[in-house]
Amino acid sequence: xxxxxxxxxxxxxxxxxxxxxxxxxxxxxxxxxGNVTGVLFREDNSFEGYVNKKPFVFGTYSFTxxxxxxxxxxxxCNGLRGIYKILFFSNSDSIRFVAVNDSCAERKQGMERxxxxxxxxx
Amino acid sequence: MIVKKYIILIIIxxxxxxxxxxxxxxxxGDKAALGKLLFFDPILSRNRTISCASCxxxxxxxxxxxxxxxxxxxxxxxxxxxxxxxxxxxxxxxxDGRAKTLEEQALAPIENPSExxxxxxxxxxxxxxxxxxxxxxKKIFNDEPGRExxxxxxxAFERTLETSNSPFDNWKFSGDSNAVSAAxxxxxxxxxxxxKCSQCHFGADFxxxxxxxxxxxxxxxxxxxxxxxxxxxxxxxxRFKTASLRNVSxxxxxxxxxxxxxxxxxxxxxxxxxxxxxxAINRDSLLAKPLGLTTIEKKNLESFxxxxxxxxxxxxxxxx
Numbered sequence: 180x181x182x183x184x185x186x187x188x189x190x191x192x193x194x195x196x197x198x199x200x201x202x203x204x205x206x207x208x209x210x211x212x213g214n215v216t217g218v219l220f221r222e223d224n225s226f227e228g229y230v231n232k233k234p235f236v237f238g239t240y241s242f243t244x245x246x247x248x249x250x251x252x253x254x255x256c257n258g259l260r261g262i263y264k265i266l267f268f269s270n271s272d273s274i275r276f277v278a279v280n281d282s283c284a285e286r287k288q289g290m291e292r293x294x295x296x297x298x299x300x301x
Numbered sequence: 302m303i304v305k306k307y308i309i310l311i312i313i314x315x316x317x318x319x320x321x322x323x324x325x326x327x328x329x330g331d332k333a334a335l336g337k338l339l340f341f342d343p344i345l346s347r348n349r350t351i352s353c354a355s356c357x358x359x360x361x362x363x364x365x366x367x368x369x370x371x372x373x374x375x376x377x378x379x380x381x382x383x384x385x386x387x388x389x390x391x392x393x394x395x396x397d398g399r400a401k402t403l404e405e406q407a408l409a410p411i412e413n414p415s416e417x418x419x420x421x422x423x424x425x426x427x428x429x430x431x432x433x434x435x436x437x438x439k440k441i442f443n444d445e446p447g448r449e450x451x452x453x454x455x456x457a458f459e460r461t462l463e464t465s466n467s468p469f470d471n472w473k474f475s476g477d478s479n480a481v482s483a484a485x486x487x488x489x490x491x492x493x494x495x496x497k498c499s500q501c502h503f504g505a506d507f508x509x510x511x512x513x514x515x516x517x518x519x520x521x522x523x524x525x526x527x528x529x530x531x532x533x534x535x536x537x538x539x540r541f542k543t544a545s546l547r548n549v550s551x552x553x554x555x556x557x558x559x560x561x562x563x564x565x566x567x568x569x570x571x572x573x574x575x576x577x578x579x580x581a582i583n584r585d586s587l588l589a590k591p592l593g594l595t596t597i598e599k600k601n602l603e604s605f606x607x608x609x610x611x612x613x614x615x616x617x618x619x620x621x
Contacts, residue, residue: 214390219476227473230390232465233505233547234473237493254493255503 200271201242205295216293226251248279256283263290272297328440335441336458339451344431345424346417347373353410353455357385362548362614363462368559373418380525381559384552386462387506387545396541396557398512399531403456408448421448464547464611481608488605491598496571500587507546507609514539516574516581516588517556523578525557538583550610564606568599
C-alpha cells in the first residue's frame, strides 16, 4: 500500500513539474529592428502575446507534456485553432514552435519564426 | 581698489562665459536626438514658422486637434494629421500608404505646398549654412546635411515615440486587474466580439496595418479615393490605412478627413454605418450590417478605448 501511495505521489509530482514547464513568461531576443516578442502562459490556461511590452493577442491554450503539443485559440484568426509541437532546448529554457496544424497563414508564419527564452523571475 | 577691479573683471568674464554657453546648442548624442531638434525646428519651412511639431503636437500624442491641419500661409491640408507615435511597427505611412518607410514619409511634408512649402534642396542649404547643424551632422553622420541623413534623423526620432504604459497595458502586460474598471473589461470583450473592432484593429498598436473602406466614400462630398490613387486598383476605392488606437482619446478628430469629433460619434458610426452615410460606395463587407450595440455596450466600448491612453497624457484630456 505504501509503495502504491509513494508511486502515485511521484507520478503526480512529475506530472505537475512537466505541465509547469510552459507556465511563465517567455521572450525573444531583440530583432534587428530592436523588437522583442513575448508570450505569457498562465496557470489558468490563458495566455497573452505581446511585442515591445504591448499586449495584443490573447487566448486559451492546452499543453500536453507527454508529446509537448500546444493547442490554442486566440482573438485573431477568427477563432481558428492552432496546434504546434513545442521543442524545448537549452535546459528547457528556450522553445520554438513547429506547426502541426494551423490554417491561419499569418499566425503560422510568425510562430514558426519565433524562438523565445524563459524570463526568469527576479 | 585693485582687488575690487579684479573681482569685477572676473564676474564680467563669468557672465560672458555663461551667456556664451547658454547660446551654444548642445550637441545631440545620436541620430534620434538630432532628429528631435529638426522635428521641432521651423527652419524646415519656407517662412520659418512651421515645424513638424506644429501639426504633430506632442501634447496630443503627436497628432493635431483639427480635422485637417493648417500649413504655410494658412493653407488647409487635405487629410487629418495622424499621430507620429507608435510608428515603429507600422508597415506603410500616410492614409493612402504611399510611403513604405518612415524615411520616405519624413521629407514629404517639408516640400508639400500646403504644409511647410520648402523644397528639400533649399532646406538642406539652410542646414548647411547653419554652423550648429553642420557640426551636428558631421558628428552624427560624418557628413554634411543631405537628403538621406535628414530623413534618417527625423525617422530615428519618430521611432522613439513608443507608448506602452496605458491602463490597458498595466492590466494585460503587468497583470494588474485593478488597473482598469469593469466597464473597460466589458468594453474589451465587445471590442473582440460583438463590435468586431479587432478584425481590423488587431496588433500591438491596435492596427493590422491594412487598408479598409469603412464607408466614408460616396463619390460626392466624400470623394477622397484613398489607396486607389496609389495602386490604380478599383477595389481600393475609398480604402484608407487602419489607424492605430493607442492614445485614441486624444488624437481626435477622427478618420482620414477628421469628420468625427468624438469617440461617441465614431462608435455610433460603426454601430450603423449606413445610417450615417447611406450612399457609401465599396464599403467593406465587415460593416454590411448594423452591430446592434446597446447604449451600455457603446459606453463600455468607449471606456476601453479611453484606457488605451498612455499615462504621460493624463493632463491632455478631451471631451468625448
